[in-house]
Amino acid sequence: MIHSHIKRFPLNRRQWTMISILFAFVFLVVVILSSFLLDEGRIATNLQNRNSPPSPTHLFGTDWLGRDMFTRTVMGLSLSIWVGLIGAIGSASIALFLGMAAATMGKAADYLISWLIDLFLSVPHLVTLILIAFTLGGGFKGIVIGLALTHWPSLARVIRAEVMQVRSAEFVQVSRNMGKSQWWIAMHHILPHIFPQLLIGFMLMFPHVILHEAAVTFLGLGMSPHEPAIGIILSESMKYISSGMWWLAFFPGLCLLVIVRAFDYIGENLRMLIDPARAHD
Numbered sequence: 072m073i074h075s076h077i078k079r080f081p082l083n084r085r086q087w088t089m090i091s092i093l094f095a096f097v098f099l100v101v102v103i104l105s106s107f108l109l110d111e112g113r114i115a116t117n118l119q120n121r122n123s124p125p126s127p128t129h130l131f132g133t134d135w136l137g138r139d140m141f142t143r144t145v146m147g148l149s150l151s152i153w154v155g156l157i158g159a160i161g162s163a164s165i166a167l168f169l170g171m172a173a174a175t176m177g178k179a180a181d182y183l184i185s186w187l188i189d190l191f192l193s194v195p196h197l198v199t200l201i202l203i204a205f206t207l208g209g210g211f212k213g214i215v216i217g218l219a220l221t222h223w224p225s226l227a228r229v230i231r232a233e234v235m236q237v238r239s240a241e242f243v244q245v246s247r248n249m250g251k252s253q254w255w256i257a258m259h260h261i262l263p264h265i266f267p268q269l270l271i272g273f274m275l276m277f278p279h280v281i282l283h284e285a286a287v288t289f290l291g292l293g294m295s296p297h298e299p300a301i302g303i304i305l306s307e308s309m310k311y312i313s314s315g316m317w318w319l320a321f322f323p324g325l326c327l328l329v330i331v332r333a334f335d336y337i338g339e340n341l342r343m344l345i346d347p348a349r350a351h352d
Contacts, residue, residue: 088340095333099152102330106149113139114146114299125318132318135311140304144323147301148330150294154211155281158218162280163273166223170230170265171257174238184227191224200283204292214293218280226272233265274338278331285327301327 117137125132131140173184191199200217207213237243243260251259287293288302296303301323308319 085344089344092337092340092344095337098333099330102145103149103152106146109142109145111142113142122316125322131322132316134308134319135316140318140322143299143304144301144326146299147304147323148326150298151281151284151301151327152330154215154218154284154294154300155277157215158280158284159222159273159277161215161219162222162276163226163269165219166226166230166272167265167269169223170227171234171261173227173231174234175253175257175261181231184231188224188228191221196221196279197283197286200287201290201292204287209292210295211298214284214287217287218284222276222280222283226269226276229268229272230265233268234261237261237264271338271341274334274341277338278334281327281331281334 115138117133119137120129120133121135121137123129123133123137129139129141131144133139134143169184169187173181199221203217203220204213207216238256238261240260243256246256246260284293285300285302285305288300289306290302291306293302294300304323305320308316308323311319
């Protein structure tokens with residue numbers, strides 16, 4: 072009788088989104104922590120176990136040097152996440168600075184920055200990234216700088232539009248008439264208003280950064296061949312696929328797609344949590 076009077080409230084779309092984002096974050100944290108907990112001895116050369124197919128002992132099999140592919144894949148994913156994080160933070164910082172500068176520093180600055188945005192958008196990210204990474208000699212430094220310098224234009228354009236909108240708002244005009252400085256207005260009015268767009272843009276940028284890092288590394292212009300990066304693993308495995316060692320490329324490639332899709336899912340659904348209009352969908 073008591074249970075019959077209890078009204079059940081099904082989870083709305085916003086709550087399901089929060090739960091799914093939480094699971095995605097937990098999954099990504101587990102991947103990163105696993106790279107520190109795995110035994111590095113399993114990626115040492117062991118010719119007795121080379122070219123072994125997937126088994127309970129070696130979940131993703133072993134390569135031509137007897138190295139455990141599961142351990143290499145997890146370490147490569149963790150490395151890609153860290154590289155992507157640094158690159159995306161750098162690119163988002165550039166987008167924030169240029170977007171706010173274009174909207175607040177006059178018509179000349181707006182024209183110059185808008186021209187720069189159009190220039191970068193007219194060339195595919197991957198082409199510009201390859202040129203920058205090649206010029207800087209590749210490696211960790213080259214790929215991170217290249218990622219930071221190539222993924223900001225779209226987010227900068229969004230931030231510029233948001234700043235242009237909020238700076239004409241009535242509460243900003245009141246603060247300006249009260250004698251508040253441009254810096255005070257930027258910190259207390261503009262930045263809090265554009266932070267949700269900056270966060271969403273950052274999360275949507277992240278999977279593209281990771282994929283582009285893997286692509287450039289695959290071509291030999293990214294991470295050092297001594298690093299267990301996913302791009303290096305996929306590049307090396309191409310030589311052995313024709314001999315039937317399909318697991319060398321299948322599992323690392325699949326895991327990379329899962330990680331990228333998890334970040335993409337978080338970015339796509341983060342707007343659900345931030346947009347008050349959808350709170351009760």
